[in-house]
Amino acid sequence: MLMITPRILHRLHCKKWSFFTYHHYSYHHHTPNNHLPVPLPPTIHLSRICKHPTTVKTLHASLIISGHPPDTTLISLYASFGFLRHARTLFHRLPSPTHHSFKLIIRWHFLNDVHSHVVSFYNLARTTLGSFNDLVVFSILLKTASQLRDIVLTTKLHCNILKSNAADSFVLTSLVDAYSKCGKLRDARKVFDEIPDRSVVSWTSMIVAYVQNECAEEGLMLFNRMREGFLDGNVFTVGSLVTACTKLGCLHQGKWVHGYVIKNGIEINSYLATSLLNMYVKCGDIGDARSVFDEFSVSTCGGGDDLVFWTAMIVGYTQRGYPQAALELFTDKKWYRILPNSVTLASLLSACAQLENIVMGKLLHVLVVKYGLDDTSLRNSLVDMYAKCGLIPDAHYVFATTVDKDVVSWNSVISGYAQSGSAYEALDLFNRMRMESFLPDAVTVVGVLSACASVGAHQIGLSLHGFALKYGLVSSSIYVGTALLNFYAKCGDATSARMVFDGMGEKNAVTWAAMIGGCGMQGDGVGSLALFRDMLKEELVPNEVVFTTLLAACSHSGMVEEGLMIFDFMCKELNFVPSMKHYACMVDLLARAGNLQEALDFIDKMPVQPGVGVFGAFLHGCGLHSNFDFGEVAIRRMLELHPDQACYYVLISNLYASDGRWGMVKEVREMIKQRGLNKVPGVSLVEMDVNNTTHVNVAV
């Protein structure tokens, strides 16, 4: 048994009771130092000596031996070491639990995030004691309600607080937050308006409520009202203002807030730095984001330790098209102390997918497993990464070994197959998905439709259209409409494509491109041009895909003049830099129409080195017009540029095959074998021309 001397007893009692109190209330509730101690149960003194979990049990044992019943302090002690179940059992044995003991047991459960017991002890206290009005407990319960997004509990607490007549601005501010987290903006505002002495925290809580409930603009306006009362925001306030600007895409206002932070000397912590960084990523320049990143990681010694901050920069690079920079930041030695979490890894996997960097991708896979972050959503990212890197078997393996597949799992693997040219496997997976009773969503429909479009699976596409209509996916997503339209166009059903197009409420450049391409495929170049004019009338900015399909449409309809005009318009009026595809389309346009010399001149004038597609188009034209002199010129120049690319030989072979010179085709094939080139395409493609002549591109 431990011996307690009077000296120890006095010293113990003079200490503040901060151990049992809660935040700002602690100052009002502790026992004043100059009071003589009332006789206290032995556990209060002994509890000070308990520094280790096992000593609690020793204490408990000695209490039993000395005949003392377990009391609140012992229970508290058990709870403080995390033995909550034990604490609960003893609590329920208390002959008459007091207000104070309820308060303690609630607090310990709250600190250990055991929400259900926080609520049940509160209810028990109210039935046992009749009423239970305590500002500390109200704060704890409101925080619990806020975390659980429990509107029933929030409303009940609101009633009890009003009934208790003891509400102060702290509790009301918590109530604003609880209503806000439950998505009840109006109720939050009502409570806010009732707070008599609003602090910066009250204002901030209300601003946060607006920003988090998709009313960012109101949040900014409330900040203006706050400043009318000559109240300045703190680091929390400006943080939510920056988030508001991010959500609204307001770079200008965001910069103003950044200036306000500097002007008011608000110290930037990692939360605010992350918000600012993210604001620049989403509405501004990646360079500005990097400035914030550098400034904060230099100015604060410990600032470089923040995982979320570091991740935000990685995400920024990944989202804004700098995947290489994201990987470099990840491998930067300066940040080696920080371990990535699932958010970091998800973003990095996306960066690898963009770069098709399979080495880093596999390394990240190892990290996912090593850190035990192997959840469904990360597995989905892995599936996507493997698929985009062309490792379909690996993608399928990760998918197949995922225990809790969700819709995204199926979508990722289906889209992966569809985009890597394995349309039939994609369709097969879609069947399996339905057999396993998964409900497809808009993304599924888009993926499967693109598979259908590429192999002309008309029936399946039709049933998907029905499905999409039934579940209202066509009107809900512009992607679904575009995919449907693209599907009908690729299957040669221009009427249905047009019907889908006309029925779509909202259209973007991709939608228009699909429709322009649909007309072009039917040989209706005039229709394509008319659509393009309509598109400009609706003040939509065409993208490079629109011009690619438009030029292809002109080419297929023999509209050389129009094609040249459009190319000019694209380069000179809109300042587009033509891509290799655009050049190929132009050469195709000229060569197909028989203007071979002009096409060759065009190639000579190109500011970049012509690629495969450009020569392919030219050779195709040579074949169409049986002009082998020009064809051989092109062949020689191709061989000079890239003597060891198998695809060129395929083009040459196609040229001879188009004229039925099978002997030459055989010779070229021999040449490929001799040079040890083995990249042989495995499909043959049948294409109908406008002149109704059939060209067969023979696989070599």
Next chain:
DNA sequence: CTAGGGTTAG
């Protein structure tokens, strides 16, 4: 009592 980062699609 108030605050930060993501992955699937045309």
